[in-house]
Amino acid sequence: MTxxxxxxxxxxxxxxxxxxxxxxxxxxxxxYGLADLKADAFAGLxxxxxxxxxxxxxAIASGAAPVQGLYTAIVAGFLISALxxxxxQIGGPAGAFIVLVAATVQRHGMDGLFxxxxxxxxxxxxxxxxxxxxxxxxxxFPVTVGFTAGIAVIIAASQIKDLFGLTLSGHEPGEFLPKxxxxxxxIDTINPVALAIAVLTVGIxxxxxxxxxxxxxxxxxxxxxxxxxxxxxxxxxxxxxxxxELPRTLPWPTLPPLSLEKVQAVLPDAFAFALLGAIESLLxxxxxxxxxxxxxxxxxxxxxxxxANIASGLFGGICATGTIARTATNVRAGARGPVxxxxxxxxxxxMLVFAAPLASMIPLAALAGILIVVAWNMAEKHAxxxxxxxxxxxxxxxxxxxxxxxxxxxTEGILVGFGLGTLLFLHRMxxxxxxxxxxxxxxxxKADTANGQRKPYDVSLATNPDILVYRIAxxxxxxxxxxxxxxxxxxxxxxxxxxxxxxxxxxxxxxxxHAIEAAVAKARHNGVRVVLTGTSHAVRRVLWAxxxxxxxxRFKRSVEDVLASSANAH
Numbered sequence: 001m002t003x004x005x006x007x008x009x010x011x012x013x014x015x016x017x018x019x020x021x022x023x024x025x026x027x028x029x030x031x032y033g034l035a036d037l038k039a040d041a042f043a044g045l046x047x048x049x050x051x052x053x054x055x056x057x058x059a060i061a062s063g064a065a066p067v068q069g070l071y072t073a074i075v076a077g078f079l080i081s082a083l084x085x086x087x088x089q090i091g092g093p094a095g096a097f098i099v100l101v102a103a104t105v106q107r108h109g110m111d112g113l114f115x116x117x118x119x120x121x122x123x124x125x126x127x128x129x130x131x132x133x134x135x136x137x138x139x140x141f142p143v144t145v146g147f148t149a150g151i152a153v154i155i156a157a158s159q160i161k162d163l164f165g166l167t168l169s170g171h172e173p174g175e176f177l178p179k180x181x182x183x184x185x186x187i188d189t190i191n192p193v194a195l196a197i198a199v200l201t202v203g204i205x206x207x208x209x210x211x212x213x214x215x216x217x218x219x220x221x222x223x224x225x226x227x228x229x230x231x232x233x234x235x236x237x238x239x240x241x242x243x244x245e246l247p248r249t250l251p252w253p254t255l256p257p258l259s260l261e262k263v264q265a266v267l268p269d270a271f272a273f274a275l276l277g278a279i280e281s282l283l284x285x286x287x288x289x290x291x292x293x294x295x296x297x298x299x300x301x302x303x304x305x306x307x308a309n310i311a312s313g314l315f316g317g318i319c320a321t322g323t324i325a326r327t328a329t330n331v332r333a334g335a336r337g338p339v340x341x342x343x344x345x346x347x348x349x350x351m352l353v354f355a356a357p358l359a360s361m362i363p364l365a366a367l368a369g370i371l372i373v374v375a376w377n378m379a380e381k382h383a384x385x386x387x388x389x390x391x392x393x394x395x396x397x398x399x400x401x402x403x404x405x406x407x408x409x410x411t412e413g414i415l416v417g418f419g420l421g422t423l424l425f426l427h428r429m430x431x432x433x434x435x436x437x438x439x440x441x442x443x444x445x446k447a448d449t450a451n452g453q454r455k456p457y458d459v460s461l462a463t464n465p466d467i468l469v470y471r472i473a474x475x476x477x478x479x480x481x482x483x484x485x486x487x488x489x490x491x492x493x494x495x496x497x498x499x500x501x502x503x504x505x506x507x508x509x510x511x512x513x514h515a516i517e518a519a520v521a522k523a524r525h526n527g528v529r530v531v532l533t534g535t536s537h538a539v540r541r542v543l544w545a546x547x548x549x550x551x552x553x554r555f556k557r558s559v560e561d562v563l564a565s566s567a568n569a570h
Contacts, residue, residue: 019131020300023087027337036336043335044343047090047326049216051077051344052351054326054374056239056359057367058093061158062101064110064318066239066359067246067352069093074250074349076308076320081341083307085300086285088292090326090341091308095374096280097273097319099154099410103174104269114256114313116266120273121309127278128302136282136298139414140421141511142397144283145383147413150405152378155371162368163198165191165236176406194236194365197225201369214332218370225366226358239367240360248356250349253314272411273309277321279414281305284322291331325377387510390545393424394510425477425509467566468495469559473504476512497566498523501559503534513546520552533559 027036051073059069073092080091104113127133154176160183161172167189173179201221208217229236239246285296305321312320330340387394401417500516502508523530530553535543540555556562 019297020085020128020303021297022083022300022304022338023085023297024082024338024342027087027339032337032339037339039334039336040340041343043330043333043340045347046216046333047330047340047344048347048351049219050329051090051092051326051348053218053222053362053367053370055093055348056362057370057374058095058098059318060239060364060367061095061098061155061371062093062318063105064101064113065243067243068316068318070246070348070352071250071315072312072317072320074345074352075315075317076312077348078342078345079308079311080281080304080320080322081338081345083300083304084322084338084341085297085304086288086322086327087294087296087337088288088327088331088335088340089281089285089296089301089322089338090330090344091281091305091320091322092326093318094280094321094323095155095371095378096148096151096276097321098158099151100269100272100276101318102158104266106174108262108266108269111256112262112266112269113318114316115258115262116269116273117313117317117319118256118310119263119266119270120277120319121306121311121313123270123274123306124278124302124309125306127274128299128304128306131299133278133282133298133302136278139279139418140397140509141383141514142387142394143401143414143417143421144279145380145387146398146401146417147405147410149379149384150402150413151410152375153402153406155375155378159368159371159375161186162237162364163195163372165189165194165365191236191365193234194363197229197234197236197363197365198369198372200228201225201366202373205370205373222362222366222370225363225369226361229363230361234363236363236365238360238364239362242364245360246352246356248353251316253311254316255314273319275411275414277305277309277319278302280324281322284324284327287324288327288331291328325374383514386546390510390513390542393427397421397424425475466496467499467563468497469499469501471501471504471559474506476502476505476508495528497562498528498530499533499559499562500530501533502536502539503558505534505539506536508539508542510542510546513542513548516543517546517548520548524552530554531556531562533557533562 052070055069055073056066057069059066059072062069069092077090077092080089084091101113104116108116157176157179160166161168166183166186168182168186170182173182201224204221204224205217208215208220226238228234229238281301282296282298285298285301289295301322308320312318326344330344333340335341384398387398397417397420400420401413404413404416500519520530532543532548532553533556535555543549556565
């Protein structure tokens with residue numbers, strides 16, 4: 001029988017250099033051939049086609065020029081893949097940053113944005129070198145879902161103006177409620193043609209996602225909208241009419257104006273960029289791990305994100321991070337390693353050089369339609385409903401984080417949500433100790449005579465290749481979820497039956513349940529049956545609310561019952 005606490009022992013003895021070796025070096029050591037290069041080239045081109053319109057749309061929504069989004073995808077995207085700790089991470093401008101970047105541009109101008117991006121890169125490098133990436137995993141699942149949904153709402157609100165082709169009498173406010181009031185006041189300026197273009201864009205994307213999911217729906221939708229605008233001379237605002245023709249080369253790296261006062265002014269924004277960038281990049285890396293069965297190195301990834309953001313600021317780009325949708329596209333397209341991400345950046349550069357004049361004809365309403373789809377995908381509807389049903393505590397943490405993100409500030413939402421999640425955990429510990437009749441969170445040593453009726457050691461627990469038993473002991477909450485998830489992902493071989501024993505787990509929260517759900521999904525994908533044993537009523541209720549229930553898993557009273565049933569079956 002294997003104890004999950006043993007899984008982290010080997011990590012402690014790993015050398016500093018090994019922990020910060022880029023995955024690019026790893027795949028080259030493993031052997032990288034022509035077939036791998038071809039697969040990565042195809043995946044990189046696929047991702048570049050998706051990234052081109054998205055990068056421009058995100059930059060425009062952030063208050064920057066569309067070409068700055070492309071600079072970010074090229075410079076930061078290349079460095080994140082070349083230096084990062086994830087095999088499949090795709091970096092670039094992300095929708096999650098729209099709110100923060102737009103607010104920074106309003107307060108400090110474009111030079112302030114560049115400086116904040118560079119400082120955030122330094123902060124992320126320091127965090128990675130200090131090995132703080134591990135602690136990012138301690139953020140509770142309800143907090144992650146809450147701030148992501150809040151960002152999705154703000155992104156959708158930021159696109160209303162271009163979506164409906166509204167004309168405002170003054171500057172569009174950045175705050176949520178004043179923005180809605182200003183947009184409502186301009187309701188009589190709706191441009192029906194712009195709205196039709198936006199609806200057409202969304203419709204094309206949805207249709208291709210349903211019937212041709214492997215086709216580049218974003219690019220096709222933008223191309224159709226641009227062609228219609230050019231052919232019929234439609235009265236809608238385009239990239240060219242607002243920003244002029246895009247430059248066709250990368251700028252020389254330039255350090256923005258630097259002074260102590262300016263650094264102090266942008267430092268809060270830089271901290272917010274670094275915090276969100278770290279969270280988003282590691283979430284994206286975890287998604288790639290779940291899709292491929294590989295494990296990323298979080299601290300190496302943070303260092304790469306830091307270098308990439310420093311370079312992005314020097315080249316006139318905006319802040320960058322790992323992007324979940326583009327990373328998932330990279331995996332599905334058959335990527336073999338980081339070379340696909342590097343090639344994706346080079347393909348975007350080639351598109352900038354040869355297709356910049358064509359981009360000027362893209363209607364802004366089409367880009368608004370793309371971001372509406374992005375916002376819809378960001379709001380994890382299934383996870384939202386699951387958390388709202390799971391317990392009052394998780395629902396409160398989720399809603400507080402969501403509302404603070406929308407109406408106050410993203411950083412405030414994360415910090416308050418994390419604080420509430422910690423208090424909720426402490427409350428659950430006290431409740432668990434009372435409900436379980438004094439079961440301690442950490443079991444003490446016992447004499448052989450104190451263990452009740454002892455049974456002989458069953459050698460099949462350790463030697464039967466078809467059955468793998470994992471025993472989880474102690475409080476299983478958001479702080480331990482990453483460790484348990486890593487141990488389950490590290491299962492060697494392909495057993496027919498995986499038994500997870502919860503007999504010594506006094507409490508379990510939604511983040512831990514989410515980790516178990518991911519492990520069960522991976523096991524089922526590999527044809528492995530999963531049985532959970534020893535679950536208390538409280539633990540089983542949280543698991544059930546998070547989607548861990550029959551027929552995906554079976555519940556048994558004890559490990560011995562499972563082994564007896566398996567023996568009788570044979």
